[in-house]
Amino acid sequence: MTQRILRLGAGAVVACALVATPAQAASTVNVRVEGAKRELLDKNVSVNGAKLRRSGGTCPGNSALAALNRATKGRWAGTYSSQYQDFLVSTIMGEKPANPYFWAFWVNGKLASKGACGVRVRKGDDVLFLVDNFTLKSPTPPLALHVPARATAGKAFTVVVVADKPNGSRVRVANALVTGAGVRVHTNGNGVARIVVSKAGRLRLRAEKAGYVRTALEPVNVIAGQTSHP
Numbered sequence: 001m002t003q004r005i006l007r008l009g010a011g012a013v014v015a016c017a018l019v020a021t022p023a024q025a026a027s028t029v030n031v032r033v034e035g036a037k038r039e040l041l042d043k044n045v046s047v048n049g050a051k052l053r054r055s056g057g058t059c060p061g062n063s064a065l066a067a068l069n070r071a072t073k074g075r076w077a078g079t080y081s082s083q084y085q086d087f088l089v090s091t092i093m094g095e096k097p098a099n100p101y102f103w104a105f106w107v108n109g110k111l112a113s114k115g116a117c118g119v120r121v122r123k124g125d126d127v128l129f130l131v132d133n134f135t136l137k138s139p140t141p142p143l144a145l146h147v148p149a150r151a152t153a154g155k156a157f158t159v160v161v162v163a164d165k166p167n168g169s170r171v172r173v174a175n176a177l178v179t180g181a182g183v184r185v186h187t188n189g190n191g192v193a194r195i196v197v198s199k200a201g202r203l204r205l206r207a208e209k210a211g212y213v214r215t216a217l218e219p220v221n222v223i224a225g226q227t228s229h230p
């Protein structure tokens with residue numbers, strides 16, 4: 001379940017609004033961990049708990065690292081730096097990227113300028129840890145997939161794929177692959193893909209493209225189309 005609800009209004013492909021859900025009200029921050037080969041975690045957690053104490057250092061209860069700690073049930077490791085009073089995270093849920101790969105982390109679509117202990121998070125924030133390559137000239141941009149909350153079986157709907165830039169700006173991404181049950185389409189030059197599904201149910205879509213970090217699974221509630229009577 002994700003807190004990043006990237007929604008498109010009926011027929012709209014431009015405007016995207018953040019929509020609160022009942023699940024979101026009970027929890028606060030979304031933590032997603034994208035390993036080198038697959039998504040390791042996508043979870044909403046509350047962050048107002050006690051301070052995070054680990055050998056070497058302590059982090060505020062509302063830090064991104066405390067959120068990661070809660071979401072992974074403590075399954076991470078890192079080295080504390082007294083210089084930065086922060087942890088350099090080296091392992092998450094058993095995945096330890098080898099040099100030149102490392103765990104980078106982004107908050108709300110922006111590359112964090114401090115370590116995860118030093119970044120405070122608030123209700124509705126999205127914390128993303130992803131494996132990046134240190135030798136690349138610029139950070140690998142994560143993709144985001146904007147989907148409508150609802151669609152009708154047999155009727156086309158559109159989704160939009162955008163990429164986060166380190167400074168928090170977003171650009172549309174052409175030729176990204178969007179997949180889900182019975183869905184395999186590429187975005188056009190405007191980052192838009194048109195999708196038609198025949199079955200009602202909860203459809204979960206993901207987008208990916210070489211050189212970018214894959215999106216989370218985004219849900220679309222597909223309702224049955226009306227049957228016509230003679």
Ligand code: B12
Binds near residue numbers: 084089106112114116
């Ligand atoms: C190299 C480097 C890295 C490398 C370190 C490993 C390597 N292969 O060498 C990698 C790519 C892993 C890295 C990652 C990050 N880094 Co860095 N990194 C640097 C850099 C450019 C040089 C450090 C260095 O080699 N110093 C020389 C050696 C001899 O001194 P050292 O003390 O042994 O250096 C070690 C520490 O700096 C440590 N380190 C590096 N980055 C970070 C970040 C944090 C939060 C911590 C606790 C330690 C740490 O790794 C170094 C090698 O062991 C500095 C900028 C600078 N000019 O200092 C930024 C810098 C230290 N990094 C920074 C940041 C923000 C990050 C990230 C949080 C970025 C992100 N959003 O993902 C991530 C860490 C995420 C995580 N996993 O927890 C900031 C820290 C700012 C702050 N006040 O907290 C700096 C100062 C850059 C900046 N101005 O923004 N980094």
